[in-house]
Amino acid sequence: MVAAAPREATLAAARLLESLGHQVDVTIVNLGVSWEEFVLANARLWSANLVTWIDGFAGAFGRPVDESTVEPEMLASYRWGLRVSGAEFVHALDVRNRVARSIGGHFGDQDLLLTPTLPEVPVTLNTYGQGAENADGLGWLEHLFYRSPFTAAFNVAGTPAMSVPLAFDPASGMPIGVQFAAGYGREDVLFRLAAQLEKAAPWAERKPAVWAGAAPSARSPQSPGPGPGFSADRQVRAAGLPQPHTFTPRGLAPLRHRVRHPDGSMEGAVGSERVSGR
Numbered sequence: 032m033v034a035a036a037p038r039e040a041t042l043a044a045a046r047l048l049e050s051l052g053h054q055v056d057v058t059i060v061n062l063g064v065s066w067e068e069f070v071l072a073n074a075r076l077w078s079a080n081l082v083t084w085i086d087g088f089a090g091a092f093g094r095p096v097d098e099s100t101v102e103p104e105m106l107a108s109y110r111w112g113l114r115v116s117g118a119e120f121v122h123a124l125d126v127r128n129r130v131a132r133s134i135g136g137h138f139g140d141q142d143l144l145l146t147p148t149l150p151e152v153p154v155t156l157n158t159y160g161q162g163a164e165n166a167d168g169l170g171w172l173e174h175l176f177y178r179s180p181f182t183a184a185f186n187v188a189g190t191p192a193m194s195v196p197l198a199f200d201p202a203s204g205m206p207i208g209v210q211f212a213a214g215y216g217r218e219d220v221l222f223r224l225a226a227q228l229e230k231a232a233p234w235a236e237r238k239p240a241v242w243a244g245a246a247p248s249a250r251s252p253q254s255p256g257p258g259p260g261f262s263a264d265r266q267v268r269a270a271g272l273p274q275p276h277t278f279t280p281r282g283l284a285p286l287r288h289r290v291r292h293p294d295g296s297m298e299g300a301v302g303s304e305r306v307s308g309r
Contacts, residue, residue: 037147037207040198044145044209047197051231060144062184063133064126070176071169072126073187075119078112078168085109104160104171111168127187134188138214143224146181148194148208154178181210191218193225196234204239 033041045055062069085105089096096109137144159178166174176183185192191213196206213220229235238244 033147033150034152036152036198036200037150037209040207041145041147041209044195044197047228047232048145051227055145056141058137058141058144060137060184061133063129068126069130069183069187070173072123073176073183074108074111074169074172075115075123076127077172078108079115079120080112081105081108082112102160104166107166108168108171130184131188131190134184134190135215138190138217142213142217142220144212146210146212148181148210149179150181151178152200152203152207153205185210185212188215190215191221193221195225195228196237197228197232199234199237199239204237206234206237206239 049055064072085096085101088094089100094100096106098106101109159175162174182192182194192210194208194210196208198207198209199205200207211221211224
C-alpha cells in the first residue's frame with residue numbers, strides 16, 4: 032500500500048507530464064511471475080552471489096565471517112546463501128529471464144512507465160535494519176522488497192530507470208521521488224525527460240532542515256580533501272537523515288501505486304513520449 036504523500040507525488044507528476052504535452056494512461060504492469068516467486072528467486076540469486084563476495088573479502092584480508100566482521104542482515108543472507116543449490120540458482124535465473132521479457136514487452140506500447148520510487152516517505156537511518164538479526168536471507172529480502180517494491184522489477188529486467196525528486200514531505204522537508212522507467216538501452220529518453228522536468232519543476236534550491244551540506248565541516252576551507260571546501264577529517268552524523276536508496280537505470284512511466292495481485296501483476300499508470308526530441 033502506498034502512503035498518501037508518495038501517491039499524491041506520483042499523481043502530481045502525471046498531471047505535470049500532461050501539461051507538458053505527454054499522453055498519460057493507466058496500465059497494469061505484469062511481472063510475468065507471482066510476487067512470491069519473484070522474491071524467492073531474487074533471494075537465491077543475491078544470497079548465493081553474496082557468499083562469493085564475502086568469502087573473497089574474508090580470504091583477501093584474513094578475517095573470519097561472523098558477527099565481529101559482518102552486519103546481522105548480511106550475515107543472515109550469507110548463511111542462507113550457503114544452502115542455495117545449483118538447481119535452485121538455475122531456476123532463479125529462469126525466473127529473472129521471464130521477468131525481463133514481461134517487463135520489456137510493455138515498452139512496445141508505452142515509451143515510459145511512471146511509479147512511486149518508494150511506497151513511503153524517507154525513513155530515518157537504521158529503519159531498514161530493525162529486526163534484521165532475526166531474519167534469514169529470504170526474510171531479509173522480503174523485508175527490503177516490501178519497503179521498496181517498485182525499483183526491483185526494473186533492476187531485475189535490466190531496463191533503465193531514474194528517480195526524480197519532484198515532491199517533498201512537508202513534515203520533514205525530505206524529497207519524495209517518482210520513478211520513470213524506459214525500454215532497454217533507452218537512457219536517452221530518460222535524460223531528455225529529466226531535463227524537461229527539471230526546467231518545468233526545478234528542485235535544486237529545495238533542501239531539508241537537516242542536510243550534510245549545511246554543516247560547517249562540509250565547507251571548512253582549512254580541512255584537506257579532494258576539492259575546495261571538502262572536509263575529510265570529520266564525519267557528519269545528522270539525526271533523521273533518510274536511508275540511502277539506489278536506483279536502476281531505466282525508463283519513464285506514468286504513475287503507479289502498488290497493488291499486488293495474485294498473478295503477480297502491479298497496477299500503475301503509463302506515460303507516452305509522443306513528441307520526438309523530448
